[in-house]
Amino acid sequence: MPQSLPTVIVSAPVPPDLRAAIEAACRIVDVPTGQRLDEAVSAADRAVARGVLCTVRTPVDAATLEALPAVAVVSNFAVGYDNIDVPRATKGGVLVCNTPGVLDRAVADLTMGFVICLARDMVEGDAYVRRGAWLRGPAPLTSDLAGKTLGLLGMGRIGRMVARRAQAFDMRVIYHNRNRDTASEEEGLAAYRTRDELLAESDFLSVHVPLSAETRGSVGMREFEAMKPSAYLINTARGPVVDEAALIQALREGHIAGAGLDVMEREPLDPASPLCALSNVVLQAHAGSATVETRRAMMELAVTNLLDALGGRQPLAMVNPAVRDGMGAAHA
Structure with a gap:
């Protein structure tokens, strides 16, 4: 019997072709950008979610991480990650990824x-x-x-x-x-x-x-x-x-x-x-990266980071890389 696909929460605007790449490897739970994941996602989905793809508008604080006990990776569609409680994520064995360089x-x-x-x-x-x-x-x-x-x-x-x-x-x-x-x-x-x-x-x-x-x-x-x-x-x-x-x-x-x-x-x-x-x-309206070309490159990197982490490969951009070696054991 084939193994079921891992569940990921997507709270970011993903172009159709990149969304298709996620769907080929994961089951997607969509959440409007900026909403709290611990409130917008059902208890059943929170219990099994292995990954999160989000923007800086989505808070991934201690309460959110507590509500996502199986999550292994949070891939932020941004260079900054002040929306994420990185120390709490690191303590829980959650890899945090971002999108530096491309913007x-x-x-x-x-x-x-x-x-x-x-x-x-x-x-x-x-x-x-x-x-x-x-x-x-x-x-x-x-x-x-x-x-x-x-x-x-x-x-x-x-x-x-x-x-x-x-x-x-x-x-x-x-x-x-x-x-x-x-x-x-x-x-x-x-x-x-x-x-x-x-x-x-x-x-x-x-x-x-x-x-x-x-x-x-x-x-x-x-x-x-x-x-x-x-x-x-x-x-x-x-x-x-x-x-x-x-x-x-x-x-x-x-x-x-x-x-x-x-x-x-x-x-x-x-x-x-x-x-x-x-x-x-x-x-300006927080538009530093707001060009068609740059936002596309950022999303490509964010999606690649997510899929690489879930697939056991090393993501290109990691905020807390020391977590990667322990990812498998953290949620065994």
């Missing part, structure tokens, strides 16, 4: 888009034309990028991609990272600075650190007061890394000139937020 270029492109948009005041420039102000005279002058200093708070894959793009605009690039990136320094890609030096020198400060207990709220009023009044903050990492109340105050009081934000503390952003009323802020 680096798209996020770096959006970061540079913010730099250009802020320097040239393109949002106001668009409004200037639309409201007929151009008929009464030329738009105010803006700023060149050449010669300006781009500071990177975090120098991982995305930071290095941003540095390369900034060099094409003849910008000076500096960075601060917990560990020195000597290879990038030797290549002439960016120069190392202490954190305080980075804040003081940057004309654009771009955040590229993951969200953790250490980084949550780590960019706050102290940092804004240390920046140039003419400087801009750009965040394409995670919203809670920046103290949003302090940022709003800094923008209102002129401690910094403006901000470009793809991520916020609470998403989706309420249009009643003070951020939406500030003319010196450019906002």
Whole structure:
């Protein structure tokens, strides 16, 4: 008698061909994106589910993991995994996978888009034309990028991609990272600075650190007061890394000139937020990876990670790889 297919919970938008690949190896239980799995999945399915494919909108906390006693792998359709209680997953022998690498270029492109948009005041420039102000005279002058200093708070894959793009605009690039990136320094890609030096020198400060207990709220009023009044903050990492109340105050009081934000503390952003009323802020809807090509590559990797883990193969991207060797024994 053939062995029954393993059950997997899918709480992410999967293209038909990739869904067919999952269906060929698994029984799928669908859950709307963002719903709690411990509430939306029947007790019978929770008891046998071996895998989860989800987005960062789906909480996989201790309660969820407790409700999924047979789960062996959680494959996140994202680079970040702050929606997952990784220590609890690791303790329970649950492998956590993500999708690094494939979205680096798209996020770096959006970061540079913010730099250009802020320097040239393109949002106001668009409004200037639309409201007929151009008929009464030329738009105010803006700023060149050449010669300006781009500071990177975090120098991982995305930071290095941003540095390369900034060099094409003849910008000076500096960075601060917990560990020195000597290879990038030797290549002439960016120069190392202490954190305080980075804040003081940057004309654009771009955040590229993951969200953790250490980084949550780590960019706050102290940092804004240390920046140039003419400087801009750009965040394409995670919203809670920046103290949003302090940022709003800094923008209102002129401690910094403006901000470009793809991520916020609470998403989706309420249009009643003070951020939406500030003319010196450019906002995007957590769209750093939101291109057709990048989202496709991310989902391919997320599905491959899921199927490889369930099939006894080594996934390409693992958050807690030490779990892999014990996967079989964890749920025997």
